[in-house]
Amino acid sequence: GAVVSQHPSRVICKSGTSVKIECRSLDFQATTMFWYRQFPKQSLMLMATSNEGSKATYEQGVEKDKFLINHASLTLSTLTVTSAHPEDSSFYICSATHSGGEQFFGPGTRLTVL
């Protein structure tokens, strides 16, 4: 089946530092990947659409200079949280679209900013 991995699964960092999260489609190529954020006891909130070889498309209210997205290949997208602050602490999840249109999700990255 289609597998999506994320790394790291958990990260704790100091306020002001930048954190990079990787999302990989392991057994399929994905021209489109998505980045979500999930707060406790809430649904997933789409942050941006990552397109291979082009700029990401950000949802309204998401700061593109704060959340840098790079989709360098058909199997890898990265999300960098720049100058992280405690309010950026959250669960970040990526997904990749399979050729048939179904989306598969990574296991998520729990970010804690001290």
Next chain:
Amino acid sequence: GIQVEQSPPDLILQEGANSTLRCNFSDSVNNLQWFHQNPWGQLINLFYIPSGTKQNGRLSATTVATERYSLLYISSSQTTDSGVYFCAVFRMEYGNKLVFGAGTILRVKS
């Protein structure tokens, strides 16, 4: 944009019981997915079902696209079924962006 409503918001079952979760959506969609989010946060794909009925073991799903709803049936529930169940839809006009419902929190007691 499309609105997705899930019901009930919370559900507590005794092990072995059956349940039905509902997903209503406000406009026609090109596709619909059901997910189970386990306690560790992983979303597990259950069904990719724009219309019709599919079954996978104790789970089955039915989408009636013309009436804009989908149902997820869980039979003979087990404690491992606990977690959050999400319904998500997309329309091609909006790209492949999934719009999620708020989820149903299921607790199965032994």
